[in-house]
Amino acid sequence: MDTRIDTGTRVSLRRCYLLDTRCELLRLLREPMYIIPTLLFPALFYAMFGLLMGGRSGGEAARYLLATYGVFGAMGAGLFGFSVTLAIDRERGFFALRRALPAPPSAWLVARMLIAMLFALGIVLELALLATVFGGVSLAPGQWATLWTVTVLGALPFCAIGLLLGSIASANAAPAWVNLLFLPMAFLSGLWLPLSMLPDMFTKLAPLWPAWHLAQVALGVTGQAGTTSPWLHLLVLGLVTVACCVLALRRLARAV
Template identity: 45%
Template sequence: MNAMTATMPRRRVFGAYLQEARSEILRYLRNPGFLLPIILFPNVFFVMFGLVLNHGNSEAARYMLASYSTFGVMAPGLFGFGVSLALERDSGLLTLKRALPMPPGAYLAGKMLMAVIVALVVGALLLMLALSVGHAPLTGTQIARLLWVDALGVLPFCALGLLVGTLLKGQGAPGLLNMIYLPMAFLSGLWFPLKMMPAVLQQLAPIWPSYHLNALALSAVGFDTGAGLPHVLILLGFTVGFLWIAARRLRRYG
């Protein structure tokens, strides 16, 4: 496949990337039973805990906006990659795609683009609720920074979802991903501030990628979480590490 794509004109290579991204977008849109929970779940949680239970506290709404934004962008990466890859391996679709004369990166690029788009939709809906209902004090720069964090922050979870998709059969992937998704969110302080949790959980929080993404999201909306570069580098390390392991497994086991 690499030799074939190496001789393809650049225009055809670019077109292959576009077609793969288009197919991923259409597949999501044609499966609202999968897409809508990913989009609505964090928004429902934000309304319940970030708006209703805080009784109109705008500062609390701003804080919870960042946390539930992080919670929201985890799902497109984990489930969009993990479940779909596991199902495609089971059905033989991944083997078929490998046999096609298409760039080897188009498959992953299409899924990543779709995950980024869904993450931005989740972030935009949360922002609308925070601004209109929660009256969160946000500047235009803070809004743009949070959406930027959402768009790029989904990538480590794409890599983690990809790894899980190489480990399990299609039917087993959703259960394991939920066992990763929900505990990771809780242990990272996304549902409750870490200072309200036992000391041992506070000390273990930095081992989760969601902790570092949440720090960047909080910084984006105006909270002081220290230097951002260490969090960026750690997330980059998670992304590269998960992708490397997943790529090795795909080459070995398909």
């Protein structure tokens, strides 16, 4: 009897997570202002700067920007996928309703993280297609798999940052706050062009940005990073993820 109850409970919980993920995915698919920029902008920017303007460098720019624009896409999927919708749900009393529903409290959080990772995967596959067909980029199968894994999992720190922003900002202010963080971080982390092309001050300040640490891991996969151990960058990303999640969930618990 105990075994059947446990099995039934596991199936029920799994179904709750799947249904929550399905509902959140349908919700985002009905938001063209999220879908279009998230999926198309990294590919368009890569085509312009990595393929067209960077074609003179013999493929090095295409390889470099393949890694960094993948990080750029993961940033957008994580930040925008959490912050704006979370701020709207918070103001509408969504979390008070969640507490009354017979569903795991963490289902919405897991669902949104999975969806952000799914969008990040779509972005890196787009970039890989462009880089292979038009940029002449060639990586070993293990490098491709590692690069995709790093980029997809790399969306999680930005999910956590978006979670924190969405727990603090109002629904009207959330898009402005995200853009205020998103665009400068991308530029100052060397995602749009190498930091070697900028003044030394930007290079010294780059380690302050989580995107720079993720970019160093991704560039290490393509053989273009510095000598710093990737584990140090992963440690920083892990600390950022945990800290932002803890602060955001405490804030949401008080708000409910």
